[in-house]
Amino acid sequence: MTKNIPPINSKIPHLPFGDHQDSPFYGRDIISVKQFNREHLDYIFDVAHEMYEMVARVGSFDLLKGKILASLFYEPSTRTSSSFTSAMERLGGSVIPINNVSYSSVTKGESLPDTVRTLEAYADVIVLRHPEVGSSALAAKYARKPIINAGDGIGEHPTQALLDLFTIHEELGQVDGLTVTLMGDLKYGRTVHSLARLLTLYDVKLNYVSPDLLSFPSELFDEIAATGISQASYQSLSPVLADTDVLYVTRVQKERFEDPVNHEALKGAYVVTTDTMTDAKEKMIVMHPLPRVWEIDMAVDEDPRAAYFRQMAYGQYIRMALLAMVLGKA
Numbered sequence: 001m002t003k004n005i006p007p008i009n010s011k012i013p014h015l016p017f018g019d020h021q022d023s024p025f026y027g028r029d030i031i032s033v034k035q036f037n038r039e040h041l042d043y044i045f046d047v048a049h050e051m052y053e054m055v056a057r058v059g060s061f062d063l064l065k066g067k068i069l070a071s072l073f074y075e076p077s078t079r080t081s082s083s084f085t086s087a088m089e090r091l092g093g094s095v096i097p098i099n100n101v102s103y104s105s106v107t108k109g110e111s112l113p114d115t116v117r118t119l120e121a122y123a124d125v126i127v128l129r130h131p132e133v134g135s136s137a138l139a140a141k142y143a144r145k146p147i148i149n150a151g152d153g154i155g156e157h158p159t160q161a162l163l164d165l166f167t168i169h170e171e172l173g174q175v176d177g178l179t180v181t182l183m184g185d186l187k188y189g190r191t192v193h194s195l196a197r198l199l200t201l202y203d204v205k206l207n208y209v210s211p212d213l214l215s216f217p218s219e220l221f222d223e224i225a226a227t228g229i230s231q232a233s234y235q236s237l238s239p240v241l242a243d244t245d246v247l248y249v250t251r252v253q254k255e256r257f258e259d260p261v262n263h264e265a266l267k268g269a270y271v272v273t274t275d276t277m278t279d280a281k282e283k284m285i286v287m288h289p290l291p292r293v294w295e296i297d298m299a300v301d302e303d304p305r306a307a308y309f310r311q312m313a314y315g316q317y318i319r320m321a322l323l324a325m326v327l328g329k330a
């Protein structure tokens with residue numbers, strides 16, 4: 001299970017576990033990456049390191065024994081839902097899974113605030129995915145228990161951004177000084193929105209590669225520009241690939257094109273193949289939040305620079321860390 005994860009950096013100190021209700025994350029909602037600073041990220045990554053080591057040694061433990069997570073997903077999910085469930089169960093806790101709201105009282109017209117207030121009567125923390133931007137913030141307004149945003153429409157996906165940044169740090173040993181190229185659907189892709197915001201805490205250069213129809217939102221571009229981060233936009237990967245340290249690929253969504261002919265014309269320009277990788281740095285990584293369709297050829301999976309499945313695995317340790325922290329056990 002851990003064979004695809006690189007060794008943990010031995011210089012990371014051992015963090016004692018137990019009751020840590022003075023933690024800055026205890027009892028807090030995780031709604032947006034705007035909540036975090038560099039000190040927070042160092043802390044989260046240290047705890048995630050410790051979670052990795054403990055899972056590798058013993059598999060599971062009773063840190064959150066007696067605690068219950070409510071997993072409330074209004075949209076389909078494989079990795080986020082499964083990794084939160086795995087994270088909670090490896091920590092000794094239990095899960096109330098509501099991964100298909102068509103079998104819940106939502107079908108009777110129950111509002112999100114009422115659903116959340118119901119679940120917090122039975123659970124200690126709620127993980128929420130919802131199609132509407134701002135839904136997690138709305139839930140947090142009414143909830144007395146911590147809410148963790150697992151994706152709110154085209155808004156944010158903070159836990160994905162944290163695991164993405166953790167992946168970069170683990171794979172390349174640093175974040176400062178890197179050139180990160182985001183490619184694909186940059187308009188509707190909430191994962192790239194959150195990651196770009198989080199990267200403003202570091203000294204990086206950001207490249208955006210996309211068709212005009214799916215370009216990076218101008219308001220977010222301006223927000224990031226205000227931090228002093230270098231940014232540039234392109235319609236082709238070729239001008240920036242040789243200088244790229246992290247190539248973050250997302251799916252160009254067919255459903256966003258009114259004319260399918262335009263989508264077909266763009267497909268070939270946004271596919272990473274083994275030929276593409278011949279022009280990439282020897283030390284770099286390719287990432288993808290998954291699921292992929294055609295945007296990364298399966299032959300690329302054999303390239304050691306293909307980090308997307310390792311990226312997926314890192315998510316469990318980040319989410320274990322977050323659950324332990326908001327429940328005062330890290």
